[in-house]
Amino acid sequence: MVSTHPTGVKHAGSQYLPQRSSTNAISPNQELLPLTAKVNSSDSLEIGGCDVTTLVQQFGSPLYILDEETLRTACQQYRDTFKQYYQGESQVLYASKAWNCLAVCAIANSEGLGIDVASGGELYTALTAGVSPDKIYYHGNNKSRAELLYAIETGVNIVADNWYELQTLVELAQQQQPVRILLRLTPGIDCHTHDYIRTGHLDSKFGFDPGDLDEVFTYVSQQVALNCVGVHAHIGSQIFERQPHRDLAALMVQWLTKAASYGLTLTELDVGGGLGITYTESDDPPSIEEWVKPICEVIQEACAAENLPLPKLLCEPGRSLIATACVTAYTIGSSKTIPDIRTYVAIDGGMSDNPRPITYQSVYRAVVANKMSAPLTEKVTIAGKHCESGDVLIKDALLPKTQPGDILVVMGTGAYNYSMASNYNRLPRPAAVLVANGEANLILQRETYQDLIRQDRLPERLKS
Ligand code: LLP
Numbered sequence: 086m087v088s089t090h091p092t093g094v095k096h097a098g099s100q101y102l103p104q105r106s107s108t109n110a111i112s113p114n115q116e117l118l119p120l121t122a123k124v125n126s127s128d129s130l131e132i133g134g135c136d137v138t139t140l141v142q143q144f145g146s147p148l149y150i151l152d153e154e155t156l157r158t159a160c161q162q163y164r165d166t167f168k169q170y171y172q173g174e175s176q177v178l179y180a181s182k183a184w185n186c187l188a189v190c191a192i193a194n195s196e197g198l199g200i201d202v203a204s205g206g207e208l209y210t211a212l213t214a215g216v217s218p219d220k221i222y223y224h225g226n227n228k229s230r231a232e233l234l235y236a237i238e239t240g241v242n243i244v245a246d247n248w249y250e251l252q253t254l255v256e257l258a259q260q261q262q263p264v265r266i267l268l269r270l271t272p273g274i275d276c277h278t279h280d281y282i283r284t285g286h287l288d289s290k291f292g293f294d295p296g297d298l299d300e301v302f303t304y305v306s307q308q309v310a311l312n313c314v315g316v317h318a319h320i321g322s323q324i325f326e327r328q329p330h331r332d333l334a335a336l337m338v339q340w341l342t343k344a345a346s347y348g349l350t351l352t353e354l355d356v357g358g359g360l361g362i363t364y365t366e367s368d369d370p371p372s373i374e375e376w377v378k379p380i381c382e383v384i385q386e387a388c389a390a391e392n393l394p395l396p397k398l399l400c401e402p403g404r405s406l407i408a409t410a411c412v413t414a415y416t417i418g419s420s421k422t423i424p425d426i427r428t429y430v431a432i433d434g435g436m437s438d439n440p441r442p443i444t445y446q447s448v449y450r451a452v453v454a455n456k457m458s459a460p461l462t463e464k465v466t467i468a469g470k471h472c473e474s475g476d477v478l479i480k481d482a483l484l485p486k487t488q489p490g491d492i493l494v495v496m497g498t499g500a501y502n503y504s505m506a507s508n509y510n511r512l513p514r515p516a517a518v519l520v521a522n523g524e525a526n527l528i529l530q531r532e533t534y535q536d537l538i539r540q541d542r543l544p545e546r547l548k549s
Contacts, residue, residue, distance in 0.1 A: 096460070096461045096483070097457060097458045097459060097460055097461060097485070098130070098452030098453060098454075098456070098457045098458075098459075098461070098485070099124050099457045099458055101117045101118050101122075101450065101452060101496065102118055102122050102123065102124065103116045103118060103119075103120050103122060110162070111158075112162065112372030112373045112374065112375075113155050113158055113159040113162070113373075113405075113409045113410065114159065114360060114361070114362040114363065114370055114372070114373060114404075114405040114408070114409060115362075115363050115370060115372055116363060116409050117363055117364075117365075117366070117409070117450055117496045117497060118132075118409075118412070118452075118496055119132050119133070119152035119154070119155040119409060119410055119411070119412065120152065120154055120155045120158060121133050121134065121152050121154050121155065121520075122152075124457040124458065127455075128455070128456065128457050128458050128459075129454055129455050129457065130452065130454040130455075130457050130494060132150055132152050132412065132520055133150075133152045133153060133154065133519075133520025133521045133522065133523070133524075133525070134520065134521070134522050134523030134524070135150075135518075135520045135523060135524070135525050137150065137412075137414055137454040137492060137494060138454050138455045138492050140414065140518060140520070140525055141414050141416065141454075141492055143525070144516050144518055144525070144527065144531070145515075145516060145531055146414060146415060146416040146433055146434075146492075146515075147413055147414060147415045147416075147432070147433055147434035147438055147515040148413070148414045148515055148516055148517070148518065149411055149412075149413055149438075149498065149499075149502070149503055149515055149516070149517035149518070149529070150411060150412050150413070150414060150517075150518055150520055151188075151189075151407075151410055151411045151499060151517060151518065151519050151520065151528065152410045152411070152520055152521070153192065153410075153519055153520065153521035154521060155409055155410035156189070156192055156193075156406065156407055156410040156499075157192065157196055159373065159402075159405065159406045159407070159409075159410065160177070160179070160192070160193055160196035160197075160198055160406060161196060162373040162374065163177045163198075163373055163377065163400070163402060163406065164177050164196060164197055164198065166373060166374050166377040166378065167377055167381065167398065167400075170377060170378045170381035170382065171381040171384070171385070171395075171398055172385060172395060173394075173395030173396065173397060173398060174395075174397040174398070175397065175398045175399070176198075176199055176220070176397060176398075176399045177197075177198045177199070177399070177400055177401075177402070178198060178199040178200060178201040178220075178222055178355075178399055178400070178401045179193035179198045179199070179200050179201065179401075179402070179403065179406055179407075180201045180358045180401040180402060180403030180404075180406075181193075181200050181201060181202055181203075181207050181210070181211060181403070182201075182202075182203050182207065182403055182501075182504060183403030183404055183406070183407050183408070183499070183500040183501055183504060184407050184411075184499055184500060184501075184502075184503050184504050185202070185206075185207045185210050185211070185504055186210065186503070186517070186528060186529055187210060187213060187214045187528070188214075188519055188526075188528035188529075189407065189528070190210060190211045190214035190216055191214045191215060193406070194214060194215060194216045194220075198220075199216070199220030199221060199222065199399075200216050200220065200221050200222075201221075201222050201224060201358075201401040201403075202221060202222070202223050202224070202241075203223075203224045203225050204225060204228075204232065205228075205229070205231065205232040205235050208221065208223055208232075208235065208236065208239070208241065209235075212239060218239050218240040218241045219240070219241075219242070221239075221241040221242065222241070222242045222243075222244055222267070222317075222355070222399070222401070223236045223241050223242065223243050223244060224244045224246070224269070224317075225244075225246065226246045226247065226290050226291050226292075227246075228243075228246075228250060230253060230257065233250070233253055233254060233257055234257055237254075237257055237258060237264055240265075242265050242266070242267060242314075243264060243265065243266045243267075244266070244267045244268075244269050244317050244355075245266045245267070245268055245269065246269045246291060246292055246293075247292075247293065248293075248297075251301075251304065251305070251308075251311070254266065254310070254311060255308050255310045255311065258310035258311070259310065263309065263310055263311060263312035264310060264311055264312065265312050265314055266305075266311055266312065266313050266314070267313070267314060267315040267316060267317045267353060267355060268293060268301060268305065268313060268315075268316050268317065269291060269292040269293065269316075269317045269318065269319075270292050270293050270295065270298065270301075270316055270317070270318055270340060271287060271289055271291065271292040271293065271294055271295060271318070272295070272318045272320060272332075272333055272336050272337075273287045273295055274320050274329050274332050274333050274336070275320075275329070276320050276321045276324045276326055276329040276359070291319070292317075292318065298340070298343060299343075299347075302343065302344050302347040302349055303347060305347075305349065306347045306348050306349050313349055313351065314351060314352055314353050315351045315352060315353025315354055315355060315396065315397075315399075316337055316340045316341065316344070316351060316353075316354060316355070317355040317357065317399075318333055318336075318337060318355070318356065318357055319356075319357025319358060319359065319401065320333055320357060320359060321359055322358065322359050322361075322403070322404060323359075323361040323362070323404060324359045324360065324361050325361045325368070325369060325370045325371070327371055327375070327376070327379060330356060330359070330376065330379070330380055331379050331380070331383050333356055333357075334356060334379075334380045334383035334384045334387070335383050335387050337354050337356065337384075338354070338383075338384060338387035338388055338391060338393065339387075339391075341354065341388075341391075341393055341396060342391050342393060345393070351396065352394075352396050352397055353396055353397045353399060354384065354396040354397070354398055354399065355398075355399035355400065355401065356380055356398070356399070356400050357400065357401050358400060358401040358402040358403050358404070358405070359402075360373065360376045360402055360404070360405040361404070361405070362404055362405055362408045362409055362497060362500075363409070363497070364447065364448055364449055364450070364496075364497050365448050365449075365450055366450075370405070373405065376405075377400075380398075380400070381398070384396075384398060403500055403501075404500035404501070406500075407499040407500050408497050408498070408499045408500035408501075409496075409497055409499065410499045411497075411498050411499030411502070411517075412494045412495060412496050412497075412498060413434070413438060413439060413494070413495045413498040413502065413515070414454060414492050414493070414494050415432035415433055415434050415492070415493045415494075415495070416432065416433050416489075416490065416491075416492060416493075417430055417431070417432055417453075417487050417488070417489055417490065417491045417492070417493050418431050418432065418433060418470075418489055419431045419489070420465075420487075427465070427466050427481075428463070428464075428465045428466065429465070429466050429467075429468045430465045430466070430467055430468065430484075430487060430493075431467075431468045431469070431470060432467060432468070432469065432470065432478070432493055433470055434469060434470065434512070434515065435468070435469015435470050435471050435476045435478060436469050436471050436473065436475075436476040436478075436507075436509060437469075437471060437506060437507050437508065437509045437510065437512045437514070438502060438503070438506050438512075438514065438515050439478060439495065439498060439502045439506075440502075440505050440506070440507065441501060441502065441505070442477065442478055442479070443473075443475050443476060443477075444505075448479070448480075449478060449479050449495050449496065449497060449498070450479070450482070450495075450496050450497075451467060451478075451479055451482050451484065451493050451494060451495045451496065452484075452493075452494050452496070453484055453485055453487055453491050453492065453493055453494070454491075454492040454493070454494045455491055455492050456485045456487075456491065459485030459486070460485060461483040461484060461485055462485060462486060463483070463484050463485065463486055463487070464481050464482070464483055465481075465482055465484055465487075466479065466480050466481060466482070467479040467482050467493065467495075470510075470512075471509055471510050471512070472510055473509075478495060479495070503515075503517060503529070508532075508537060511537050513531060513532030513533060513534065513536060513537060514529075514531070514532045515529075515531060516529055516530055516531035517529035
């Protein structure tokens with residue numbers, strides 16, 4: 086991990102390279118650049134054996150570049166750490182809201198992960214990618230009837246969020262097999278993260294209120310249409326603290342005990358996601374192992390104390406699986422210097438491909454891919470190209486001297502960037518390439534102007 090903030094000319098973009106050591110496994114979520122990042126002999130950034138500047142020439146700009154090795158390493162670390170520390174069965178689900186597309190679902194699937202989906206569209210994508218329905222878990226606080234029917238018909242696990250949904254499921258399930266559900270409960274556990282991404286506190290739109298627990302267990306135990314197999318909770322995202330998930334694990338075992346007193350044998354326990362990542366050198370998230378191990382320990386101890394068999398343990402990481410695996414490459418264009426105030430350097434994307442800075446005031450770091458060893462002599466503000474003053478990707482970025490045509494690479498953009506991207510100002514969404522061993526495969530085609538008007542309809546009377 087990078088330990089000091091770049092403050093002088095000694096520093097260069099190359100300082101963000103991962104420090105690999107054979108004895109010390111790198112937890113991808115603690116790095117800034119993908120694990121395969123290197124600087125090649127042309128002083129250019131290379132990811133997955135591909136020169137970033139060449140990728141931009143080949144696939145256009147802006148470009149999401151996804152490193153397969155980093156993504157697979159994170160999947161494997163989650164999967165294997167659960168195997169190592171948990172004596173019962175475990176299943177890691179990829180929270181695909183972080184980046185849902187066919188290729189990413191297929192990679193997670195090939196590593197043995199299941200998929201967490203949060204809409205009919207995400208479900209459709211996961212199924213099309215070949216994920217088996219029994220490894221798909223469907224979340225959401227307001228799934229439509231059509232979405233619920235789709236989930237029932239395809240036989241995926243449904244994480245029931247509220248009374249309305251339970252009742253709708255009972256109604257829809259009449260003609261079918263009992264529907265396999267988990268109950269999402271609000272744990273009343275707080276954590277320190279942005280307000281928009283906290284979900285475990287009592288004042289949350291998600292899940293059953295803890296005060297309703299008795300009533301929910303009673304209702305569910307009486308419904309032949311429902312096969313309730315477990316409980317689920319998710320307390321928030323980009324979390325660095327370790328205690329909240331320990332508290333959650335202990336609390337969830339109490340829920341299993343309580344359910345048993347209603348005759349419900351719950352065999353699955355899903356602790357959600359939430360592990361944070363390193364966006365800047367001052368971020369210090371736990372490693373994947375440091376997050377997984379205590380959860381396993383707490384559940385094992387609590388189950389032993391309660392004399393409960395170990396449930397199948399599930400978790401749903403999104404950000405910590407994929408954020409670090411991807412960078413976004415942009416081309417630098419215009420700039421504007423306002424004396425004694427700041428210099429804006431503009432890139433050819435912005436809030437449409439990365440809405441996180443304007444939405445959550447998220448802070449990112451960037452390097453200039455074609456000048457990796459050049460000293461960082463300039464402090465500039467990276468502006469997007471949208472007609473909105475708030476469209477600023479990075480304030481006070483330390484960069485080498487840049488000129489139009491240079492390639493700016495923003496790090497840690499794999500999670501909630503493409504998945505939250507828009508067409509604001511009718512910018513076509515960028516392409517994405519998957520890189521591995523010197524090969525680059527297109528996984529998302531760049532949108533075209535034709536794509537932008539594909540859903541437009543011009544009433545006859547408006548045609549000239
Ligand atoms: N499970 C559930 C039920 C969730 O709601 C989420 C995230 C996750 C798992 C995955 O959490 P993660 O491991 O990625 O922290 N758009 C925001 C993040 C919203 C998170 C929504 N739920 C952002 O860009 O920061």
